[in-house]
Amino acid sequence: MTEPEATPPTAGTATDESPVLRTEGLERRFGGLLAVSGVDLALPPGRTLGVIGPNGAGKSTLVNLISGHLKPTAGTVHVGGKDLTGARPWRVAHAGVARTFQIVKPFRGLTVADNVAVAAMFGPSPVRTPAHARREAAQVLERVGLGGRGDVPPAELSVADARRLELAKALALRPRVLLLDEVLAGLRPAEIDPALRLIDELRRDGLAVLIIEHIIQAIAAISDEVLVLHHGTVLTQGPPRQVLSDERVVEAYLGHRYTRKNRS
Ligand SMILES: Nc1ncnc2c1ncn2[C@@H]1O[C@H](COP(=O)(O)OP(=O)(O)OP(=O)(O)O)[C@@H](O)[C@H]1O
Ligand SMILES: [Mg+2]
Known part of the structure; x- marks a missing residue:
């Protein structure tokens, strides 16, 4: 009997490309406010996903929903194929997800x-x-x-x-998934490149990295993909060059007037 030429991986097969972190339809409501809505993401090991968006776009809420610091009002979170939707932070950490906080939280x-x-x-x-x-x-x-x-x-x-x-x-x-919420904030320009090199080294070691950052050049330099959040929803997602030249992204950050002015 001859061997089949190629066997497509069945669902759930662990290949290098299968995501270690996956969210589907992730949503968080605060009263009348939809802080995060319908967020689907899939992050394989050894990849960096940059998450950008204006202040209040829902970036930290997204990280909190993945890390278990907030419970989603809808949607799912899977880590390494395991359903961790709504799990407490220690369980998520034990599944291999580590995070930093936008406001640092050491034991003083x-x-x-x-x-x-x-x-x-x-x-x-x-x-x-x-x-x-x-x-x-x-x-x-x-x-x-x-x-x-x-x-x-x-x-x-x-x-x-x-x-x-x-x-x-x-x-x-x-961890096998690292969630970084503005780890470059407050760094002097000379401190940013070494920090980016370290994060990229961690990615090359096989970590899946989700990084929230306001410094667009840093995100462009380090990310395999960029996801743009705006009013809690995914405005667009793709390779950095494509996403960052998208007029909708410029508009989300700087408003209509900027894009109109630059067209004329
Ligand atoms: N615990 C909470 N209770 C009520 N509203 C909240 C809570 N946490 C966040 N929000 C609201 O959800 C929205 C998203 O907030 P979030 O902190 O996720 O934004 P962000 O994209 O991280 O912003 P920034 O760039 O300023 O850090 C904001 O309107 C915020 O006021
Ligand atoms: Mg934030």
Whole structure:
């Protein structure tokens, strides 16, 4: 008997291209406000999805719905094929999803290193002993550029270093999906490129990265795809060059007058 030439993957087969994160029809209402509505996304390992949109577009709400910090009013969230719709944050973290917060949230009573060690002890493949967790923390801190700052309290960190700590805490969970909510905010221009290089390195290591960012050049440089949220819905999604030259996107950011003026 001859072998079939090619067997198409059946639904649910784990190939490199099958999404590790998928949302379908994701929706969140706050009273009369639809903060997120009908959001479908599929993110494979080793890819970066940039999420942009004006203030209040629903970007952080989208991350909160994926990470379990908010429950959707409709739609689904799957991680690695597992339905995690409405699951609590610790369950989502255990499924391999780590996130940073737009407003940084360290444990103020712990040192920088212990903040990261705590995360290492509670990840999906938690390390067993505090000593092991501290070793892990030291490695992660080195990787994000906080090598010499492990012993200080988080309150002593600069804005940029506080963002690095957010990232270190997320990485200590050893995630397969990384949700970054404005990790570049407050960084000086010279600090942005190294941060982007690190995020891209993480992607090359196989992480699926969803990054929310207002710096469009950064998003264009780092994303395989860009998704534009506007009033909670997906305005458009595609390769960065195509999306960022879309007149509807320019208009969403800058308003009608800008696009009209630039046409004349
Ligand atoms: N807990 C909440 N209760 C009520 N309304 C909320 C809540 N969280 C967010 N919203 C509203 O939902 C909408 C989307 O907010 P969200 O924070 O997701 O926007 P964003 O795109 O992250 O904005 P920014 O760029 O300013 O961070 C806004 O109108 C916001 O006021
Ligand atoms: Mg936000």
